[in-house]
Amino acid sequence: MFDSLTNKLNTVFSRLRGKGKLSEADVTAGLREIRLALLEADVNYKVVKELTGHIRERAVGEEVLQSLSPGQQVVKIVRDELISLMGGEHAGLSLDRRPSVIMLVGLQGSGKTTSAAKLALKLKKEGRRPVLVAVDVYRPAAVTQLKTLGESLDVPVRFDEGRTPVKIAAAAREWSEENLYDVVIIDTAGRLQIDKEMMSELQEIKAAVSPDEILLVADAMTGQEAVSIAVTFDERIDLTGVILTKLDGDARGGAALSIRRITGRPIKFVGVGEKLPDLEPFHPERMADRILGMGDVLSLIEQAEATLDQDKAERLAQRIKKNQFTLQDFLEQLEEMQKLGPLSGILDKLPGAAKLKGDTAVDESEIGRSLAIIRAMTLEERLQPSIIGGSRKKRIARGSGNKVRDVNRVLGRFKESKKALKLMTGRRGKGRSPLDILGV
Ligand SMILES: Nc1nc2c(ncn2[C@@H]2O[C@H](COP(=O)(O)OP(=O)(O)OP(=O)(O)O)[C@@H](O)[C@H]2O)c(=O)[nH]1
Ligand SMILES: [Mg+2]
Structure with a gap:
């Protein structure tokens, strides 16, 4: 990122x-x-x-x-x-009514439908009962897309063939109330440009269901354009916040850094991938740390907690806190996280990782190479890299099909990450050796 x-x-x-x-x-x-x-x-x-x-x-x-x-x-x-x-504090959703209504608005292709499903998943995990509502009556494929996503999440998707978007939204709200669903997420139609018709349709839906949240879904890749879109939408329908999507791509940061200041509206979530778990709450502090290359250990821990088995996650959190993060942890995390999609999203959160990713764009093969090198080490070496001398390096290089200098590079980068983690957690403590912890 x-x-x-x-x-x-x-x-x-x-x-x-x-x-x-x-x-x-x-x-x-x-x-x-x-x-x-x-x-x-x-x-x-x-x-x-x-x-x-x-x-x-x-x-x-x-x-x-x-x-x-x-x-x-x-x-x-x-x-x-x-x-x-970026607003100082994390701004969450305010969903106190039963049911609460979230309306997602934005230009075509900005990620509304995907974000609607991501939000539904997130709310469901928090114990809420969300409902998705399709009001894009202009594109049958849009309704199908939302229905498929809803099915995969086991979340009901409301749509009424032949009715207007306003009627569909109002009926869905009523249905949710009767059936004890507590968050109604409305996925509105996108347009290529902001036109009058689109805005008046959104205003009518707003009047009919009085949403608790009106979130603009904006594509971070479009930079300043995303900011001016946010301004326009805010003028017409009063946004309560922004979901900034596609931060996993080549977005340069302009939108993330400007939207809050220019519109006064907080970024509430960021989209960091195409999959449904790829939605993160936006924390200005963590984002600043990522921008400064200090990593985002807190989000990494949260993500680990949400997706990995609890024991492992707890162990990782403890070890990071105690500055006992080893190459073995590094390896295990990378392997676990590989299940979740591109490693770049994880590495973004590790301090100093911009370097691990190389000076140019994210190079997955380089990450694969690092993994192969760490895998070629013995457990003892991973827990205590200081014992890796010349002959061990040669063996590791041979075992992973690399050169000794590649092994040195991985070790150097791990050292940097660890140093940065130490700064982050503010502990210079002498903690026990990792070998003690694992009883090796
Ligand atoms: N990499 C990445 N892709 C995303 C993200 N969010 C959405 N996308 C992709 O962007 C494309 C458009 O997403 P949709 O959710 O269909 O966008 P939309 O705003 O609903 O589009 P319309 O309904 O046509 O206006 C899809 O290919 C999504 O997978 C994200 O955070 N990261
Ligand atoms: Mg859509």
């Missing part, structure tokens, strides 16, 4: 960190590069101006420049400002 932005920011940061003392000129030069990186990531220029202004104001203060680690302080300031730019 946002690898190019992350790499550019990290270049600036390592230069700033490398200096013992920072002058105002150093900060100015660093800020110029940060500004360029943000603009290249397609962040709204007004947002960039304001953000760099805030960072500058705080970074050239005496306490920062005179401090022992000015570069680190600047990173912290950038992180704070990014968090506040």
